Each structure stands twice: as C-alpha cells, then as structure tokens.
Amino acid sequence: MDDLDRVFHRLVSNIRHRFPEYLTMPFTVQELYESLIPYRHHRRELAIETNQDYEIAVTRLLSGERDYLQADQGMRDKLQAELGVPSGDPGAFREFANAKVSLAPEALRRIRALTASPAADAALSPPPAPVSERAPGGQDTGLPLRDETAGDQPARPPVGASGSGGFSATFPVGQTPLPASTESGAPASALSATSSIMNNSMPEECRFCGGTLPEGRTVVYCPHCGNNLSVTRCPACGSELEKGWKFCATCGRGVG
Numbered sequence: 163m164d165d166l167d168r169v170f171h172r173l174v175s176n177i178r179h180r181f182p183e184y185l186t187m188p189f190t191v192q193e194l195y196e197s198l199i200p201y202r203h204h205r206r207e208l209a210i211e212t213n214q215d216y217e218i219a220v221t222r223l224l225s226g227e228r229d230y231l232q233a234d235q236g237m238r239d240k241l242q243a244e245l246g247v248p249s250g251d252p253g254a255f256r257e258f259a260n261a262k263v264s265l266a267p268e269a270l271r272r273i274r275a276l277t278a279s280p281a282a283d284a285a286l287s288p289p290p291a292p293v294s295e296r297a298p299g300g301q302d303t304g305l306p307l308r309d310e311t312a313g314d315q316p317a318r319p320p321v322g323a324s325g326s327g328g329f330s331a332t333f334p335v336g337q338t339p340l341p342a343s344t345e346s347g348a349p350a351s352a353l354s355a356t357s358s359i360m361n362n363s364m365p366e367e368c369r370f371c372g373g374t375l376p377e378g379r380t381v382v383y384c385p386h387c388g389n390n391l392s393v394t395r396c397p398a399c400g401s402e403l404e405k406g407w408k409f410c411a412t413c414g415r416g417v418g
Contacts, residue, residue, distance in 0.1 A: 163387065165219035168208050170230045171371040171387050173199045173223075174265065174273060178372060180397075185265060192259035195220055203401055207389045217252035221245060224255050224263065233263040273372065
C-alpha cells in the first residue's frame with residue numbers, strides 16, 4: 163500500500179463516518195483537501211511526512227490513477243501532464259477547486275472485497291444456547307452446565323462473540339487496580355499501559371478503511387490499512403484529542 167492507496171482509504175473512511183451522503187453523491191475538489199481529508203489532521207494516519215508528498219498523492223488521485231475517483235477528463239489530463247514532468251506543480255489540483263468528483267463504485271466494491279472476512283459473519287451469529295446439566299438417569303434439570311475447573315471463582319462475562327479465551331476487540335476488559343509490582347517483577351507502569359489499551363473498546367470494523375478486525379485479541383493497529391485505532395479524534399473537525407481533554411484545541415468543540 164502506497165501514499166495513493168492510503169489517501170483513498172482514509173477518504174472513504176472519513177466519508178463513511180462523517181459524510182455518508184458522499185458515498186453516492188459528488189463533492190468538490192476543495193471539499194476533498196480542506197474538509198474530507200486535510201493533511202494537517204490526518205498526517206499521522208496517512209504516514210506521509212511532507213505536505214508536498216501529500217499534494218502529489220492527491221494529484222495522483224484526482225488524475226484518475228487506479229480509477230479511484232470519477233472526475234472531469236479535462237482535469238485528469240491536466241494533472242497527468244503535471245505528474246509527467248519533473249518540474250510539475252504538485253498542488254495544481256487547486257486550480258480545479260470547484261470541480262466535482264465522486265467515488266468510483268467499482269473502487270468501493272474492491273475495498274469491501276479486500277476487507278471482507280468470514281469472521282464478520284460469525285460475529286453477527288447468535289451464540290449457541292448453553293448446554294443444560296443433566297441429573298442421574300438422563301433427566302434435564304434446566305440448569306446451565308457448571309465449569310468444574312472454575313472452583314469458587316466468580317462468574318465472568320463472555321470475552322467475545324467467538325467464544326475464545328483471549329481479549330476481544332469488541333468487548334472491553336473490566337478495569338482492575340494493579341499492584342505496585344507483580345511476582346514476575348514487571349513494573350506496574352508497563353502493566354498499566356497494557357491494561358489501558360485493553361480497556362478501550364475497539365469497533366468491529368476499522369473506522370479508517372472499514373475492514374473487519376480480528377476477534378479474540380487486542381487490536382491497536384488495523385491489519386488492513388495499518389492505522390492506529392487507539393487515537394481519538396474530534397467529531398467536528400477530526401483533530402487528534404489528548405486523554406482528559408474536554409474541548410477540542412482546534413475548533414473548541416466540547417468532547418468530554
């Protein structure tokens with residue numbers, strides 16, 4: 163996956179979560195680089211180091227490379243010419259700020275196929291009914307089967323829809339105070355950091371590319387697009403939020 167792929171995947175994710183009408187409706191080039199996927203708000207997730215590299219990726223996107231967008235042919239030809247010369251202007255797409263573009267339906271279908279997983283169907287299926295405990299003689303008592311290895315341990319809620327014993331990306335682990343040290347000698351600070359990540363409830367699908375997340379394990383980075391799922395963003399402007407903030411530092415929106 164290169165810069166162009168990451169820009170398009172991020173664009174689709176932002177549209178799905180914040181501007182769903184643009185999944186089927188056109189939008190302007192200016193909306194694309196100022197509102198839908200501005201570099202200043204998505205630099206980390208795009209993994210693009212410079213604004214010039216970002217502009218080149220957007221120019222490639224609007225030029226029709228890989229047929230990710232449907233756009234005016236005149237704009238495509240102009241931007242392809244800019245990309246074809248060493249001294250081309252990477253920000254030439256701003257000349258077409260009012261031009262209309264839209265997501266290519268075939269490109270959206272390719273993303274869905276890329277991120278499809280059999281685990282998604284399993285997650286939607288209801289869990290099987292518990293096996294009833296049977297009294298001597300084969301009579302059903304109607305009571306759930308006991309776990310003979312549990313002893314006097316208190317009952318725990320299921321960890322995930324798949325029934326596995328690991329941590330689930332869709333089920334938050336209860337917060338339990340940690341001692342200053344453990345028998346293994348691991349510092350409490352390291353354990354606290356791990357517990358903090360596990361205590362964050364992750365979505366069933368990546369909010370950036372829409373890919374299905376694996377169950378039965380802690381998921382911090384999306385296995386499909388590589389984006390950090392633990393980052394919290396302002397619902398209004400998309401800026402990254404620090405832990406404990408009650409207002410967005412960019413737009414002033416209340417978030418806590």
